[in-house]
Amino acid sequence: MTGPRSTASAPQSTSRRGFTADILTIAVMVVALTTRPAEALLIMPGFTSAITSDPNAASIESAIYSAIGTIDSLYSNPGTVDVLFDEGSGGFLAESNTTDQPYSYSSYTGLLAAVSAAQPSNTVLATAIANLGSGNTPGPGGTVQVTTADAQVVLGSSATGCFNSAGAYVSACGQPYDGVVTLNTGVSLNYTTTPVPGQYSAIGGVEHELDEILGGGGQGSVLNGTPCGNPGVDVGVLDLYRYSSPGVPSFSSCNGTLAYLSVDGGNTDIIQFNGDPSGDLGDFHPSGYVQSANATPGIVPSYTTASPEFAMMQSIGYEGAVPEPASLALLGSGLVGVLAARRRRNRKIR
Numbered sequence: 001m002t003g004p005r006s007t008a009s010a011p012q013s014t015s016r017r018g019f020t021a022d023i024l025t026i027a028v029m030v031v032a033l034t035t036r037p038a039e040a041l042l043i044m045p046g047f048t049s050a051i052t053s054d055p056n057a058a059s060i061e062s063a064i065y066s067a068i069g070t071i072d073s074l075y076s077n078p079g080t081v082d083v084l085f086d087e088g089s090g091g092f093l094a095e096s097n098t099t100d101q102p103y104s105y106s107s108y109t110g111l112l113a114a115v116s117a118a119q120p121s122n123t124v125l126a127t128a129i130a131n132l133g134s135g136n137t138p139g140p141g142g143t144v145q146v147t148t149a150d151a152q153v154v155l156g157s158s159a160t161g162c163f164n165s166a167g168a169y170v171s172a173c174g175q176p177y178d179g180v181v182t183l184n185t186g187v188s189l190n191y192t193t194t195p196v197p198g199q200y201s202a203i204g205g206v207e208h209e210l211d212e213i214l215g216g217g218g219q220g221s222v223l224n225g226t227p228c229g230n231p232g233v234d235v236g237v238l239d240l241y242r243y244s245s246p247g248v249p250s251f252s253s254c255n256g257t258l259a260y261l262s263v264d265g266g267n268t269d270i271i272q273f274n275g276d277p278s279g280d281l282g283d284f285h286p287s288g289y290v291q292s293a294n295a296t297p298g299i300v301p302s303y304t305t306a307s308p309e310f311a312m313m314q315s316i317g318y319e320g321a322v323p324e325p326a327s328l329a330l331l332g333s334g335l336v337g338v339l340a341a342r343r344r345r346n347r348k349i350r
Contacts, residue, residue, distance in 0.1 A: 079153035089186030094205035102143035142233030150215030179213035218280025
């Protein structure tokens with residue numbers, strides 16, 4: 001999503017004391033990432049020269065490691081996801097590129113059912129599996145589109161990354177990175193966990209895009225870019241859980257279409273999806289969340305087991321690192337083909 005160029009934020013202080021503290025923070029995070037147990041999600045970052053040569057590189061990298069640490073700590077699926085981080089500018093907070101792997105509906109749901117059987121504590125996924133018959137399915141000849149990271153970590157695929165060290169897509173794949181996240185350093189960014197009035201959370205923006213590379217959020221829907229009234233035959237992994245009312249699935253890219261995330265056949269509205277196709281239709285409509293379609297300045301959105309993002313990721317097969325009843329409260333209230341590059345619309349600033 002393009003937009004007017006934002007005024008670049010003033011560089012943060014690079015005093016010796018502040019810079020040293022940032023380096024120490026990054027060093028501690030690197031050690032934590034590389035010493036996690038084998039039965040754990042591990043997101044490994046790489047950085048382009050645009051970031052490493054940025055005068056504010058230490059703060060940028062610290063925010064990235066913070067976001068990675070949060071997501072790694074939430075999910076226990078064993079596997080490594082390699083992500084390249086870059087910086088850019090435009091009318092967005094952050095954006096991501098990844099690739100999709102098509103599965104037939106029966107293959108995908110069969111694999112997801114096996115994942116559910118291996119995750120007895122993931123009751124969100126169990127409920128989702130039990131109610132698949134009420135939701136959207138691909139049209140004739142259509143497939144379920146799954147990101148390579150989702151396919152690798154959740155489904156056990158041997159798919160490889162398709163992005164090289166420069167962040168370019170290579171159709172033959174076999175590349176070092178599963179996706180690319182670009183952070184807009186041309187807007188006023190807050191790199192810390194403490195809200196700053198008028199500044200956008202870099203940590204929240206990175207968490208948002210990492211969810212997408214893992215298969216959630218906007219990347220979990222194929223609706224963006226499809227004509228209103230003719231969404232095509234493929235579906236995304238979250239499109240299976242789009243409802244407009246109990247028992248009534250929703251699958252349209254038309255502006256204003258009502259759709260909410262539900263894993264129990266539409267009976268429980270976990271959170272409403274964005275209905276404006278100028279943003280990701282797989283992101284959330286309410287503001288203030290990590291996965292909200294529009295970023296809000298002056299806040300640092302929370303991402304915990306009580307967040308709707310957690311239930312969203314559980315529904316596509318990510319297992320909580322420490323199963324807690326928090327995500328359950330959200331419910332109690334109320335064959336491999338050719339890879340294709342896909343850029344999701346990015347998280348807009350407003």
